[in-house]
Amino acid sequence: MQDRPLIVINPNSSTQVTQGISAALDPLRGLGVPIRCETLAEGPPGIESQAQADLVIAPLLDLAMSLSGEAGGFVIACFGDPGLHALRDRLAQPVLGIQECAVMTALTMGQRFGVISILRPSIPRHMRAFGAMGVTARCAGDRALNLGVGQLAEPALTLARMIEVGTELRDSDGADVLILGCAGMAGYRADLEQRLGLPVIDPCQAAVSMAVGRMALYWTRKETE
Amino acid sequence: MQDRPLIVINPNSSTQVTQGISAALDPLRGLGVPIRCETLAEGPPGIESQAQADLVIAPLLDLAMSLSGEAGGFVIACFGDPGLHALRDRLAQPVLGIQECAVMTALTMGQRFGVISILRPSIPRHMRAFGAMGVTARCAGDRALNLGVGQLAEPALTLARMIEVGTELRDSDGADVLILGCAGMAGYRADLEQRLGLPVIDPCQAAVSMAVGRMALYWTRKETE
Amino acid sequence: MQDRPLIVINPNSSTQVTQGISAALDPLRGLGVPIRCETLAEGPPGIESQAQADLVIAPLLDLAMSLSGEAGGFVIACFGDPGLHALRDRLAQPVLGIQECAVMTALTMGQRFGVISILRPSIPRHMRAFGAMGVTARCAGDRALNLGVGQLAEPALTLARMIEVGTELRDSDGADVLILGCAGMAGYRADLEQRLGLPVIDPCQAAVSMAVGRMALYWTRKETE
Amino acid sequence: MQDRPLIVINPNSSTQVTQGISAALDPLRGLGVPIRCETLAEGPPGIESQAQADLVIAPLLDLAMSLSGEAGGFVIACFGDPGLHALRDRLAQPVLGIQECAVMTALTMGQRFGVISILRPSIPRHMRAFGAMGVTARCAGDRALNLGVGQLAEPALTLARMIEVGTELRDSDGADVLILGCAGMAGYRADLEQRLGLPVIDPCQAAVSMAVGRMALYWTRKETE
Amino acid sequence: MQDRPLIVINPNSSTQVTQGISAALDPLRGLGVPIRCETLAEGPPGIESQAQADLVIAPLLDLAMSLSGEAGGFVIACFGDPGLHALRDRLAQPVLGIQECAVMTALTMGQRFGVISILRPSIPRHMRAFGAMGVTARCAGDRALNLGVGQLAEPALTLARMIEVGTELRDSDGADVLILGCAGMAGYRADLEQRLGLPVIDPCQAAVSMAVGRMALYWTRKETE
Amino acid sequence: MQDRPLIVINPNSSTQVTQGISAALDPLRGLGVPIRCETLAEGPPGIESQAQADLVIAPLLDLAMSLSGEAGGFVIACFGDPGLHALRDRLAQPVLGIQECAVMTALTMGQRFGVISILRPSIPRHMRAFGAMGVTARCAGDRALNLGVGQLAEPALTLARMIEVGTELRDSDGADVLILGCAGMAGYRADLEQRLGLPVIDPCQAAVSMAVGRMALYWTRKETE
Structure with missing residues (x-):
């Protein structure tokens, strides 16, 4: 069963984002578990609101269920984990969310931890999630880049703003580790770490990193049953 | 604008449940705000899982948005508040969830507070919600009736089990107020209060009770703008 | 029994404050429940310290008990809720506190939520209250206007300072809803909302809004007994 | 200034309780600080409700202020700490509460910690206090003896019930230290410790124990000013 | 650099325990990262007290530092994570603790989560750790087997007691996932899962499972520097 | 037994620090309990890292155990409380930590409370400790002086920086009481209190202040056994 892939689903419809996620996972491809990235064609171009996050759950569950026979595990690659608990309840395989x-x-x-978000309205949503996880006391802060799509397309400008926000999280809020609050920012991780002197976590890398070992344990458990 | 009704949406497809909700709201009909109960035809007969709760959001938002022109406010009448934040973000009117x-x-x-749930698998879902609300420290416990549909159809049996579970919440867990963790149990409230000596909250009554005053304040605010 | 009024007690002796509270409640007078505002003649001109809050409890309970035969419910209209639990324990009617x-x-x-307080020494008192409510994790911050009585008498100056403090609560502390931490500031609510783009809550309006529905439910409950 | 006594005020009117408190403090009389126990004549015979606790604040503050010129510090000897913050705000001396x-x-x-209370209705009051202290997560449980005055007058019966309740706190709730939730139970401490194998804290001893050193530090601080 | 092993250090001196840990990690050996288990010869035969946990830190750090040149990462395999933060501060490689x-x-x-501990005195230590992690609100309970060394040597008896304790954690405390609170109980995991119907976590498997992906990410990060 | 001293152990090897601690305790020497300060010769010159804190535990426990026959109680005088729980578990006497x-x-x-730390890397360590104590919600902030050894040797410069940091804790973070996060800063306490208008706590004074009364109670308890 070990040849079944970990399927990472990007719940927005942007294949460019999916390609970015896939590239970020390259360092993890040597671990003996095939990693396959899928785009949810029915998703919106980006997920910025609670409604968008909620509405992708239906097609996301459909896609995941249709792939479940061939999947060794799933990662839901949207910072907000839409459909995470619903899918986890339904499947025997490991199901992990990047948030x-x-x-x-x-x-x-x-x-x-400090969180670097794209837009301010996402922050209350993140806070509800951290509360549901019971870890609010360990969140130093969540601050938004507040950059529009055009600005996000300029890497130098985006990095400069990330450094600015990361510095506030470190110096004003007391964060000693940072989380990129979006699936598509992995390319900035190394630069941010170097500039801020703090570990920076890309959520897709974190989820796949946790999924691989769990899939190995899971195969064993099933074999003993 | 004060003649716009508060629309209470039952997101499951059972008109019997909707009728029960409507009856439970009778004491609140004298407050000068029309109360209208709607059934979500596209919903499942009952909402018992996270997936069911997530999947009603799409038709629920559609129904609510289609009614928004005539509504003074909305209540989502499922203990789990599916779609609550998505709808609240979208509308100017008050939007409240029964949970x-x-x-x-x-x-x-x-x-x-102690919660009387129907089935045990709902409890982790409730706990995530209480965590997101930041009130975990005030939850004494959440215990399930664990009765099947057939058993729930027998009022005497159901009440007996509710008294049993409520007694555990009061005596073992230290609850001094109880919440009925389901939209359709209002009929048992008075008996439970009398038998247990604790206040018992029907969530639909609680939500409509909070919505009415908020709608009155909201009208004023809009009028001054 | 539905003709019994909701009695709102202002525990300070300022009839001007009582009049301001009463005016703030006008939008809620159409809900079919008579609203009556009383001034506690024995109270101090204003309640600024823990000692003042504690010492109004005795005359406040006396006044409330003397009115209890004619009241359908009570609201204690001081941000600090002096005597709330004592009165709630003693009466069968709904008793609510504005904080x-x-x-x-x-x-x-x-x-x-962020709180706009009048004076800095009130903040530890508020924090004790939020702790007792178990909601500390959802308080973004509490900041004081630090204006004297003379300055508070100048509306333009007061509003300017409220906007300044509200902006800090929103931008530095991450509040997405604001509470006016005093019974007499309702007149600034609409302007603040407009200027800050956040909902602003007047505590007296919030309490009366919650009381009205509860009174309706309460009458019903009593009738079934 | 070191000859000014620590004044311990029993806010109920029972001189028998005051004598019991005084006897419990004997081991602390060798520390060089005079300890004086006062009875609040205006207090009720016992403090069992929130209203009773609130209503003793007025005469308690009067008594304490009248004694403040001769006192090196104060302890308020009621498990509920009525008037604690009000008195602390008013005086330069150390003011401590037994709870x-x-x-x-x-x-x-x-x-x-586990708390042994006399009567069940006190427990919500205790929980509000622990919440205000921010220590709810470290409270294993609070359980009541539920003994009437007559039963409390029989030491053997009372001890047996305390052992029973303490055993539940230890074995069901996971407490590894117990607090006597009342000013007058110090006489049972040694027996309970021996029978349960856990440390047991008498709140009056705890408060005086903390006050003595603080008074010594306070004298120094004042002398340097 | 990918051929550097993950070194798992058992800080007690029992090679039998180390062998058990190693066997539990077999399912994870196919992930392309060599896993090497070391015994701390200077450790005690078992770690049951806070003092024992504290005192292994010195030799544990010595051993780890001496191996650091050849290690790709470390896991400290004692439920209590002695030396975790000290070693993490000192090394660039990933350092993980099993707790x-x-x-x-x-x-x-x-x-x-519920925790199955060997002996009751470990529980306060665990609670301190969960508090430091900020996750107390998600701990349903921690209960001890309270079995002596002789009894632990009998698998059938041990399993029976684990089922008993696990049932209490599930039914009285509300746990929906269990943690084996000791490095050497992995052999019981499958049986417990089957009997209780809940996922059961062996802490050594959990830590190695998380370490493997992190090492892969770490290599990449270093290569870009 | 009352003539047995309270032994305060400075776990770093600086006799100058020990002398400073001893001087800070002078106001507490009149309480009838001999206070003796010991230097841990095997300790490092200062304790700045988690590893240093962990590694002093072995010699610290040795020293304390060797002195236990003559000690009435112990205080561990390092802000980080190394070895606190280990020593407390081992001894019948009171054992207190300054943190x-x-x-x-x-x-x-x-x-x-706000904490004034010497160096920024200590802050996560403090946060873990406050989490283990369950009091995170009452910590307003922890800010570092970030002064080197040379700068710390200049009192005027150090005081100026302490006032600066204390002002931030008071005005930006909302602290209304400050803790000196180090064993050797007692000399600045009075000046800081005066300049900031907040109570300032020296941790060694706090611990000895709490130990003295506890020792008196302890003697009594032993005598009754």
Whole structure:
């Protein structure tokens, strides 16, 4: 059963985002578990609101269920983990969300995590999620880049703003580890780490990193049954 | 604008449940705000899982948006508040969820609330919600009736089991106020209160009770703008 | 029994404050429940310290008990809720406090609330109250205007300072809903909302709004007994 | 200034209770600080409700202020700490409450404390206080003896019930340190410790124990000013 | 650099325990990262007290530092994570503790975790650790087998007691995922899962499972520097 | 037995620090309990990292155990409380840590405490400790002086920086009581209190202040056995 892939589903319809996620996972491809990235064609171009997150659940569950026979595990690659618990309840395979895994990973790399979000309205949504996870006391802060689509297309401008926001999280809020609050920012991770002197977590890498070992344990468990 | 009704949407397809909700709201019909109960035809007969709760959001938002021109406010009448934040973000009118309102009401009637759930698998879902609300420390416990559909159809049996579970919440867990963790149990409220000596909250009544005043304030605010 | 009024007691002796409270409640007078505002003649001109809050409890309970035969419910209209639990324990009618209700209302309108207080020494008192309510994790911050009586008498100056403090709560502390931490500031609510783009809660409005529905439910319950 | 006594005020009117408190403090009389116990004549015979606790604040503050010129510090000897913050705000001397000090002491003697209360209705009041202290997560449980005055007059019966309740706190709730939730139970402490194998804290001893050193530090601070 | 092993250090001196740990990790050996288990010869035969946990830190750090040149990462294999933060601060490689990883893994498999401990005195130590992790609100309970060394040597008896304790954690405390609170109980995991119907986490498996992906990411990060 | 001293162990090897601690305790020497300060010769010159804190535990326990026959109680005088729980478990006498006692004392002097640390890397360590104590919600902030050894040798410069940091804790973070996060800063306490208008706690004074009364109670308890 070990040849079944981990399927990472990008719930927005942007294949460019999916390609970015896939590239970020390259370092994890040597671990003996095939990693396959899928785009949810029915998703919106981007997921910025609670409604968008909620509405992708139906097609996301459909896609995941249709792939479940060939999948060794799933990662839902949207910072907001839409459909995570619904899918986890339905499947025997490991199902992980990038937000949950980013937080769990952060908790083993620093004492208080800061989140770099794209837009301010996402922050209350994140806070509800951290509350549901019971880890609010370890969140130093969540601050938004507040950049539009055009600005996000300029890497130098985006990095400069990420450094600015990361510096506030570190110096004003007391964060000692940072989480990129979006599926598509992995390319900035190394630069941010170097500039801020803090570990920076890409949530897709965190989730796949946690999924691979769990799939190996899962295969064993099934074999003994 | 005050003649616009408060629309209470039952997101499951059972008109019997909707009728029960409507009957439970009778005491609140004298407050000068029309109360209208709608059934979500596209919903499942009952909502018992996270997936069911997530999947009603799409048709629920559609129904609510189609009614928004004539509504003074909305109540989502499923203990789980599916779509609550998505709808609240989209509309100017007050949007309330029965779970959130039941908890807020309980916090003003006792120090630690207990929840009477129908089935055990709902409890982790409730706990995630209470965590997102930041009120975990005030939840004394959440215990399930664990009765099947057939058993729930027998009122005497159901009441007996509710008294049993409520007694555990009161005596083992330290609850001093109880919440009925389901939209359709209002008929048992008075008996439970009398037998247990604790206030018992029906979540639909709690939500409508909070919505009415908010609608009155909202009208004013709009008028001054 | 439905013709019994909701009695709102202002525990300070300022009839001007009582009149301001009464005016703030006008939008709620159409809900079919008579609203009557009383001034506690034995109270101090204003309640600024823990000692003042504690010492009004004795005359406040006397006044409330003397009115209890004619009251359908009570609201204690001081941000600090003096005597709330004592009165609630003693009476069968609904008894609500404006601080508790402002917080419960805020929890349904945003994820983290900010409080605008008059004077800095009130803040530890508020924090004790939020701790007792178990909602500390959802308080983004509490900041004081630090204006004297003379300055508070100048509306333009007061509003300017409220906007300044509200902006800090929103931008530095991450509040997405604001609470006016005093019984007499309702007149600034609409302007603040417009200027800050956040919902702003007047605690007296919040409490009366919650009381009205509860009184309706209460009457019913009593009738079935 | 070191000859000014620590004044311990029993806010109920029972001189028998005051004598019991005084006897419990004998081991602390050798520390060079005079300890004087006063009875609040205007208090009720016992303090069992929130209203009783609130209503003693007025005469308690009067008594304390009248004694403040001759006092080196104060302890308020009612498990509920009525008037604690009001008096602390008003005086330069150390002012401690037996509930607060019992909890702080417990936190240095075990990981989760259990409280033995006299009557069940006190428990929500205690929980509000622990919430205000921010220590709810370290409270294993609070259980009541539920004994009437007559039963409390029989030491053997009372001890047997205390052992029963303490055993539940230890074995069902996971407490590893116990607090006597009342000013007058010190006489049972040694027996309970021996029978349960856990440290047991008498709140009056805890408060006076913390006050003595603080008074010594306070004298120094004043002398340098 | 990918051929550097993950070194798992058992900080007690029992090679039998080390062998058990190693066997539990077999399912994870196919992931392309060599896994090497070391015994701390200077450790005690078992670690049951806070003092024992503290005192292994010195030789544990010595051993780890001496191996650091050849290690790709470390896991500290004692439920208590002695020396975790000290070693993490000192090394560039990933350093994980089995307690921390068991908890983080549990938080992605259920809403409230229960811990099966060997002996009761370990529980306060665990609670301090969960508090430091900020996850107390998600711990349903921690209960001890209270079996002596002789009894633990009898598998059938041990399993029976684990089922008994696990049942209490599930039914009385509300746990929906269990953690084995000791490095050497992996052999019981499958049976417990089957009997209790809940996921059961072996902490060594959880830590190695999380370490493997992190090492892969770490290599990449270093290569870009 | 009352002539047995309280032994305060400075776990770093600096006799100058020990002398400073001893001087800070002078106001407490009149309480009838001999206070003796010991230097841990095997300790490092200063304790700045988690590893240093962990590694002093072995010699610290040795020293304390060797002195236990003549000691009435112990205080561990390093802000980090190395070995606290290990020693407490082993001895019948009171064992207190200066960090734990500083926090418990702060909780009775203000609602939210701020910590003035020497160096930034200590802050995550402090946060873990406050989490283990369950008091995170009452910590307003922890800010570092970030001064080197040379700068710390200049009192005027150090005081100026302490005022700066203390002002931030008070005005930006909302602290109303401050803790000196180091064993050797007592000399600045009076000046800081005067300049900031907040109570300032020296942790060694706090711990000895709490130990003295506890020792008196302890003697009594032993005598009754």
